[in-house]
Amino acid sequence: MAADTQQIAQRIPEEKSSLPAVVLVAGWLIPGLGHLILGKWVRALLLFLSIVGMFLIGIAAQGKIYQPGSGDILDILGFAGQLGLGLLCGLAHWFSWGANSAVNTLADYGTKFIVCAGLLNYIAAVDAHSLANGRKASL
């Protein structure tokens, strides 16, 4: 009990710092950057390679890049997933990467790769946030 109280008391100063918010936003903008800021460079590299790799395969397969404001609920959900890619999502819109619609099976796979890469980046950014505020053990 005393140990629990001590752990909580130790956590409070970390929660007040801006580091958790910084690593959360950094990890969302660039996959793995949140972990890199925390000094976990191996995890950062693996996350970056996995998420960017999935995104690039999706783009190469002519996966669909969802546009905001189309009104279709599935498009909105797809866009919310792809928004998890942070800067990569912005670059895809800016340079018109991918396709406006999935025209074959491979392109449909590509669309799923891009959306899942975004969702995985959400998980990675939240993991970096949990490491920074002490909610997850940093080993």
Place this chain on the structure above:
Amino acid sequence: MTLSHFSAVLLFSLFTSVVFGITQRAQPKMMIRFGAYCFVLFVGAVVIASWVMYAIKH
């Protein structure tokens, strides 16, 4: 770009398992173990589902 169904499964499973392993476990050894477990489950589920679909069709 040409990607077969099975190679797409392998790549998806690999990348997803790496992220799951890193984010869902705290110790490096457990990360590797959980990542490998996820990879086997992903690929195994696909192989089983493929055989089920084959059995239904034939």
